[in-house]
Amino acid sequence: MAINLDRLVGFHHTAVxxxxxxxxxxxxxxxNANTPGYKAQxxxxxxxxxxxxxxxxxxxxxxxxxVRTHESHMTGGPRSASSFDMQYRIPEQPDxxxxxxxxxxxERNRFLDNGLRYQASVEFLNSKIKGMKxxxxxxxxx
Numbered sequence: 001m002a003i004n005l006d007r008l009v010g011f012h013h014t015a016v017x018x019x020x021x022x023x024x025x026x027x028x029x030x031x032n033a034n035t036p037g038y039k040a041q042x043x044x045x046x047x048x049x050x051x052x053x054x055x056x057x058x059x060x061x062x063x064x065x066x067v068r069t070h071e072s073h074m075t076g077g078p079r080s081a082s083s084f085d086m087q088y089r090i091p092e093q094p095d096x097x098x099x100x101x102x103x104x105x106x107e108r109n110r111f112l113d114n115g116l117r118y119q120a121s122v123e124f125l126n127s128k129i130k131g132m133k134x135x136x137x138x139x140x141x142x
Contacts, residue, residue: 009129014053019117028041033100037098040088040091040107041088042086088101092106
């Protein structure tokens with residue numbers, strides 16, 4: 001019986017990848033908290049996850065817009081979250097006069113929340129892999 005690893009870990013792998021991309025965006029916001037005119041960004045995680053899962057299910061893997069014109073060209077991999085669903089954040093506090101929309105405390109909270117969710121996704125991924133290893137080792141003697 002063939003084992004489809006994409007079915008086993010695809011969802012959790014995608015979630016970890018998107019959480020990583022979101023962590024980078026939030027870290028960029030925090031790094032630019034004092035940059036005049038900087039506009040805070042974020043990834044709409046739910047929308048990005050839905051699109052990534054839809055792309056995984058499509059026969060072309062979401063790469064239908066890429067055409068290889070030579071056999072030595074690299075094939076396109078799945079898009080990263082940073083290539084779509086980026087949005088500018090609407091600030092909750094009034095402008096301080098420099099045009100920067102980063103709210104440091106809110107960004108720190110988002111960073112921590114995303115980090116916890118990232119860790120949960122990694123734990124789910126680990127449990128899937130451990131379960132597969134256990135199943136393979138118990139059937140190895142037959």
